[in-house]
Amino acid sequence: MNGQHHLDQTSDLIRRAGLRVTAQRQAIVRVLLESEDHPDAEQVLARARQSDASISQATTYRTLASLVEKGLLHSHTFNGSASRFEIADRPHHDHLIDLETGEVKEFVSREIERMQRRIADEYGYEIIAHRLELYCRKADAAPSNPGQDSESGA
Amino acid sequence: MNGQHHLDQTSDLIRRAGLRVTAQRQAIVRVLLESEDHPDAEQVLARARQSDASISQATTYRTLASLVEKGLLHSHTFNGSASRFEIADRPHHDHLIDLETGEVKEFVSREIERMQRRIADEYGYEIIAHRLELYCRKADAAPSNPGQDSESGA
DNA sequence: TTGCTTATGAGAAGCATTTGCAACTAGGTT
């Protein structure tokens, strides 16, 4: 409530981005710190307004963009829809999306990342960012398809 | 050779989608068949207009959407910007995007795909689709061996 | 050719996101 504590994680994060600490930004950052899911801008705004009803849409977008640019947030664009955000201070991970529930699980594979670097290297590139998303459905106990999947055309 | 009479690949593709063969759709599909890159709707429209200047933006979007829905085209949303399209009948591949030029290179890694399946399996999931994109910048140092692929594309 | 259905063009509408601008404020100065 009262932001008198200088041990305020929220303010710290904003300052680390080289931004002025405002009530709006604190509310927005707090939302991200407390979110377990990956909310989009609209959801962030709605949740932030619970602590500060005066926050505008423009500020939400601007703040999210600033924090992403400063590397304190990450944004994802699953399915090509609205961008979804999450705090960046967690270990890197990729996403497995449950197509039926929309639920997102996080995973990491050092091996896959190593191969990605190798591939980029073969082409003479350096990876700045990557995106790996597995769109999945819960597997049945019984194997349904003996053959490989993959969209091999005729 | 301009005899678009009977054995027309373009018309076939449209018919296979269960759509009526129109001049506009032929022009649009021809663009995709001839494109080596991954054009977005605007580019598809511009190119299609070279063979049929009357094609509208609405028709382009509608046709692209129909063909994607029918599985004859694939669409990608790199960076969360405009959707980019490609013919679906080519072997599966992932994308390496040059952040400076926007150029897209295709690659395949059986090993990465194997690991993806293993990961999904660990969570009890079956992969329906996946997306792997490497956003890169040209490396300063000389590449280890750039001209080694060839299996990607035709 | 007829006739029914789908496709098309032009522009309006819809979303998510960005921006112009005048008023406002955080945070360092005096």
Next chain:
DNA sequence: AACCTAGTTGCAAATGCTTCTCATAAGCAA
């Protein structure tokens, strides 16, 4: 504490991409 000024904010208008509305124009089977 009053002061300054660059950074911020809210509002609304503007974007960029994509979809929809609707009257007109084909496609294609009979």
